[in-house]
Each structure stands twice: as structure tokens, then as C-alpha cells.
Amino acid sequence: MNTLFPIFVKIENLNTLVVGGGYVGLEKLTALLSNAPDAPVTLVAPEIRDEIRELAQQHPNLTLIQERYQAEYLQGRDLVIVGTNDKAVNRQVQQDCKARQLLVNVADTPDLCDFYLSSVVKKGDLKVAISTNGKSPTFAKRFREVLEEILPDSLQETLDNLTAIRNQLKGDFVQKMEKLNEITKVLR
């Protein structure tokens, strides 16, 4: 069964907590901030990699707390991503999140995740998120590379043109939809 429901989250509007400041913390933080550089994100860990400190220099909305995780850090959060090297801590954070009805991702531990991160292809305003239903993140990464290669840079121009046409179209919703479907037939 593949029941994952994809959504595109405006993480600038949310308050995200990352627990763990090692390689995994860095990877997940990079995934968040490469999509939304100004998203408010807090990272808590007793040890924080230098690369993460450098990221904090470039992203004023990234707050680093050099402490061990405590449940109080969940206060005011909307989304939590955990990736410490202590499985008991990861499990505790997950349980604390469930008790507070917070969505949680425990990196590399599908059974404890409410959501998975995806491989992300971005060409201007086009964004494609890839999931393999947890079967092979490596496949997701390779498929991202394939799509990045084949999607033309001119795509943004196409989107801009379609936006202009969309804004100029007169008529009711159905008429606009028919026109836009007609124009975009060439893309098939």
C-alpha cells in the first residue's frame, strides 16, 4: 500500500524544531532551509557541527540551542524533526510529540515518522517532490538527478507566460479552464 499523502508546506509560517546537531541534523536542516531560507527553525543539541553554525550565520531565523533535548523545547512548535545518535532520545521525542499532537519525523526511522522528507526537484516555480514510499531513498535521489537533467531551464518562462495568460483570461471558471487546457495541450 502506498498511502502517503503529499502536501507542500509553507514552513515559513510554522515553527520547526530539529533535535540533533550531527550529520543527520545538518542534512535535514539543509533540506528545510534550501527550500525556505527564512523559515523559523530551532535546533537543539549538546554538540553542534561547525557547518550548522555556519548555516546559522547565513540564516538569521535559525536559532541554535546547545543543550540536551528537553520536552519544554516542544512548546510553540508545529513540526519536529529528530536525528540524534541516541535511539532512546529519538523515541522519547517522538512520544512527547505524539502527546502534544505535533507532527514528527524521526530521521531514518520510518515506523516513528508522521511524515517523510522527499527528494526535491526545483526549476524556478516548479517543484517536484519524490517519494519511494520509504523503499529506496537512494532511488529517490537518483531520480531527482534525472529530472533535474531533463527539465529545461526555459520552464520558468513557460510558467510565467501561462500566469500572464491566466490573469488576462476573461469568462467564467469553466471557460478559463477550457482555454488553459487547450493552450497547454502542446506540453503533453
Ligand SMILES: C[C@@]1(CC(=O)O)C2=NC(=C\c3[nH]c(c(CCC(=O)O)c3CC(=O)O)Cc3[nH]c(c(CC(=O)O)c3CCC(=O)O)/C=C3\N/C(=C\2)[C@@H](CCC(=O)O)[C@]3(C)CC(=O)O)/[C@H]1CCC(=O)O
Ligand atoms: C529523500 C531523502 C530526503 C531527506 O532526507 O532530505 C530521504 N533520504 C535521503 C537520503 C538517504 N537516506 C539514507 C541513504 C543511504 C542509502 C539508503 O539507505 O538508501 C540516503 C542516500 C544518500 O544520502 O545518498 C538512509 C536511510 N533513510 C531512511 C532509512 C531507514 C529505512 O529505510 O528503514 C535509511 C537507512 C538508515 C540505516 O541504514 O541505518 C529513511 C528515510 N529517508 C527518507 C528520505 C524517507 C523516505 C523517502 C522515500 O520515500 O524515498 C525516510 C523513510 C524517512 C526520512 O528520513 O524522512 C534523502 C535524499 C535527498 C536527495 O538527495 O534528493
Ligand SMILES: NC(=O)c1ccc[n+]([C@@H]2O[C@H](COP(=O)([O-])OP(=O)(O)OC[C@H]3O[C@@H](n4cnc5c(N)ncnc54)[C@H](O)[C@@H]3O)[C@@H](O)[C@H]2O)c1
Ligand atoms: N549520518 C548518516 O548519514 C546516517 C545514515 C544512517 C543512519 N544514521 C544514524 O542516525 C543517527 C544520527 O547520525 P549522525 O551522523 O547525525 O550522528 P552524529 O554523532 O554526527 O550526531 C549526533 C547528534 O545527536 C546529538 N544528541 C545526542 N544526544 C542528544 C540529546 N539528548 N538531545 C539533543 N541532541 C542529542 C549530539 O549532540 C549530536 O549533535 C545515528 O544513530 C546514525 O547511526 C546516520
